[in-house]
Amino acid sequence: MSHSDAILDRLMSLHPKVIDLSLDRMERLLAALGHPERAIPPVIHIAGTNGKGSTLAMIRAGLEAGGARVHAYTSPHLARFHERIRLAGTLIAEADLAAALEECETANRGLPITYFEITTAAAFLAFSRVPADVTLLEVGLGGRLDATNVIAAPELTVITPVSIDHTQFLGDTLPLIAAEKAGIIKPRIPCVVGPQEDAALRVIEARASGLTAPLFVHGQHWHVAPERDGIVFQDETGLWDLPAPSLIGPHQIGNAGTALAALRMLGATHDQARAAVTRAEWPARMQRLAHGKLIRAAGQQAELWLDGGHNPAGGRALAQTLAALPPRPTHLVCGMLNTKDVAGYLRALAPHVESLTAIDIPDEPNTLPAADTARLAREAGIPARTATDTTAAVAGIAQTEPAARILVCGSLYLAGRVLRENG
Template sequence: MRDFAISESPAVQAQLDRLGALSLPQGRLHLDTARALLARLGNPERRLPPVLHVAGTNGKGSTCAFLRAICEAQGLTVHAATKPHLVRYNERIRIAGKLIEDSYLAALLEEVLDAGKDLAASFFEVTTVATFLAFSRLPADLCVIETGLGGRLDATNVIPMPAVCGISSLGIDHESFLLSPEDGVPAEPLARIAFEKASIAKPGVPLVTQAYPVIVANEVLATAARIGAPVMMRGRDWWADVGTENIAYRDALGELSLPCPALIGAHQADNAALAVAMLRHQSALAISPEAMAKGIRSARWPARLQVLGPGPLTDRLPGRTVIVDGGHNADAAQAVARALGNRAPIDLVFGLTRARKIADVLFPIAPLVRKAHTVPLPG
């Protein structure tokens, strides 16, 4: 799986080439390979600072961005693992608030790849193990960790006891992996997705979620109950009413009036509210309402309805606003369409890999589009 990882550092590129030569997981996903590789490296996943673990179909990366910004506004030092990278592989591993440096990244990947030469680990398994190894060696107050694919069998799900788990919005994506036939799992697609994502839950650890349709909510609750995790679900255990300028948040601890994010779209206020709910339902970290407000306003997450500033592209389009978004499924497209509805008509530059259902993604946006330009993408 090449994943288009490139670096200007020859030392890093040498290790990225090794990563790119790794194959996709063969057959059904599992945790055995990640666990075996971690064991060879001394089980660093058992020595992490308090972990905030986030799964979901859409919004999990933005939720992680809000968690990191809020905790940094509190004055805490944060390790963060997110994916995929936008420009540089280093974006996946943020150590004490900064992207991992090339020299350390090259040595780290070499160590993990050498340790797992005979294990046939995947790109993401090696990346996850390298991330946990780095986080275990350098001090921080907490880790924010985003799942990669699903939850139950995602390589990040080796974390033994996070401080809190969260689930953002849920929908259909990565069907070839997450909906593959298996005995003893829900047959209905959305229920199956809910089962996979909710399986990051751990006994006694709060699982904080958004609100969902009944079939999804019931599966989240049932999965958490089997595991023994208390669920804090939006609309049942916590509430967030999103206005034009403020988020009116409340739960059993009280009420908060919080600002709307600088990030574009009402869905980002939902993601910010989930981050707040996660922090208010865990006990490892003390976070003030002031830090929550400051972090919500300061959070940035590139390529999520990002308005491009002055540069080579915008200079060629004087008087035009250029907005970039990395959404690649139907639910993400609906969120983009809602956010851009008052900007219609728009010109769309659009590219997806062959694995994506192009019509499903284009359908919500099509009514806004004056002109569409397609661009080829590898894969």
């Protein structure tokens, strides 16, 4: 176990008995640290239910192509915590991470605080000490009361598509959830809005209007569409004719549009726009695996894919992606959390897959038992069975269908586990 892992384990024990979403603990800790959040490079703050990470990755690729040094904060991590904090383009070093976490632990004095709050404070501390031109900040949960929402005057806010997720914290209707996401909008600060359902857009527009924040809205102020084998982005400034996004799936066109709209507001060039869509990398979003022990279990003829989407909108995006790929019998290996709308996720995928093998997510207390996942799959019309682990599931599918398309899916926690174990 690394030094930073040991500190992260200790910080878990400070967790409040009940998570009340509030900024009080965060503000107390930041004051004790001397307000590092006020000393970080200009912030682009990104909220939304789906597509935050992909959109951030594309904005980062575009900015870096223009020579900018970019800090980035994302969550959750897949293989190791360091992935969450990128300092001027490079993942945070172990020594820097351990130092920032220890400083936050000392300043917090053993008081209740969530894991996300104290690690976000550590990210701000690290960002305040390394020179950069821009900070890309991804919201963890919601927006209004998220630990990242302590930045009083960001350069730009961005809201990616809003859908129903985390209902236990954010409310169970689209307008309620959109109100939480719109909580990142700040007075007179421009906000880029990705593709939205009308009910969500109305809430975002009302919030922006009350704060006189200029909106740059998909379908009104900017448009993006597939064209031949690329995409076209258009706004009142003009048109960008670009290659297809390197991130796979039709939903990535909307994410690309959102990233391009943000880059346009930041004065990006056509070359930067091109880099945004072609150079972005974002693991476990319809990622094709090419080596490792799972490939050996799958055999030479199979295709092996990994995706971390986990809510009904993620299921629909995945279904569209599968529909757009060359036809091939598709079999799922699926592990999900018991906090998710599993039935909604699986219903979207049912028409596109031949079978599902359900597994528990290893070492995850909130895993949905494999037998329950399999039952819900059958109710959605997908033939299903269970397996002891990912490798056994993949090998079982390959045995009956050697040329299968095998997709490991259902949770970012499962995706991270696969990436770690697969090597």
